[in-house]
Amino acid sequence: MxxxxxxxxxxxxxxxxxxNTAYQARAFQLLFREHGLTTNARRLLERLNGMPATNILKTVFRHPVPEKELKQYADQREFLYRVLYWNKRxxxxxxxxxxxxxxxxxxxxxxxxxxxxxxxxxxxxxxxxxxxxxxxxxxxxxxxxxxxxxxxxxxxxxxxxxxxxxxxxxxxxxxxxxxxxxxxxxxxxxxxxxxxxxxxxxxxxxxxxxxxxxxxxxxxxxxxxxxxxxxxxxxxxxxxx
CATH class of the missing domain: 3.40.50.1000 (HAD superfamily/HAD-like)
Incomplete structure (x- = not known):
């Protein structure tokens, strides 16, 4: 035994x-909207959830994005997520x-x-x-x-x-x-x-x-x-x- x-x-x-996945998805969706992206964040996370945010973002943009810029987007998403999830933890x-x-x-x-x-x-x-x-x-x-x-x-x-x-x-x-x-x-x-x-x-x-x-x-x-x-x-x- x-x-x-x-x-x-x-x-x-x-x-x-x-x-918290729904709040993570909402934060990604708000970021996508700001950058004119139509990706469905919830379906994206069904496939890629668990990966670092910068790697998830690499799959969304159709053109190469510098690592520094991806980090800025990831930080922006993190801020949005924290605001959305603050009272829900x-x-x-x-x-x-x-x-x-x-x-x-x-x-x-x-x-x-x-x-x-x-x-x-x-x-x-x-x-x-x-x-x-x-x-x-x-x-x-x-x-x-x-x-x-x-x-x-x-x-x-x-x-x-x-x-x-x-x-x-x-x-x-x-x-x-x-x-x-x-x-x-x-x-x-x-x-x-x-x-x-x-x-x-x-x-x-x-x-x-x-x-x-x-x-x-x-x-x-x-x-x-x-x-x-x-x-x-x-x-x-x-x-x-």
Whole structure:
């Protein structure tokens, strides 16, 4: 039987700790409108959510945009998002109870997100969650964001746990792929995309009231290895960003 102390749980932030995809999409849509772009932000995020904002923006413009300019657009989007989400910040149902129970059971707990430190603090410090994580891995800690594996492999190293003993909690299609590229199993939340969009998670939940630490141990016994990344998704152009 799997023992919690031998495993680590790694959580994405957006769409996992908080249900904020609609506000992220609205911020992108306002930015697109200002630049005369007709891209549907919600559908865009269904495919690309989890990637750094600058990489998402690279896929929208039909002409090459200098990196400095993309950074300015990403900062503008971040400001819009914070204004829209300021009074809406709340954790996904059951999160604190699950994290507390998981720590008590013996799991190591890590955060693995594409967000920079100030955005991480905007969420986890406001919600008083920082003390529930053993390690925090963000944009500043890796060279390549999702859909590459770097975020999760770095988190595993910081936690001192081999990838095959890490379980990732993700809400994004590309985030799930990142977990599999890292050799990790995955549990997905259906906060951002429909359940049938995911490849092969151990379980799909709508929030943390639907799972307990003991359930994770039982799922690990049922799913002994991580799936291989989906080749079709991995071959898409944005996977190289």
């Amino acid at each position: 799997a023992t919690a102390s031998n495993y680590a749980l790694i959580f994405d932030m957006d769409g996992v700790l908080i249900d 709340r954790e996904v149902a059951g999160l604190t109870n699950f994290l507390t129970a998981a720590r008590t059971a013996g799991f190591k707990i890590g955060l693995g997100t594409a967000s920079p430190p100030e955005t991480i603090g905007y969420i986890i410090d406001h919600l008083n969650l920082r003390h529930l994580f053993d390690t925090i891995t963000g944009k500043a800690d890796v060279e390549r964001g999702k859909p590459h594996a770097d975020t999760f492999t770095t988190a595993a190293k910081q936690l001192g746990t081999p990838p095959e003993r890490c379980v990732v909690f993700e809400d994004a299609v590309l985030g799930e792929q990142s977990a599999y590229k890292a050799g990790m199993r995955c549990i997905c939340l259906s906060t951002s995309v429909k359940p049938d969009k995911f490849q092969n998670p151990m379980k799909i939940i709508k929030d943390f009231t639907e799972i307990a630490p003991q359930d994770v141990l039982e799922l690990l016994e049922q799913h002994l290895t991580a799936p291989k990344p989906d080749k079709q998704i991995a071959q898409r152009k944005y996977a190289k960003l």
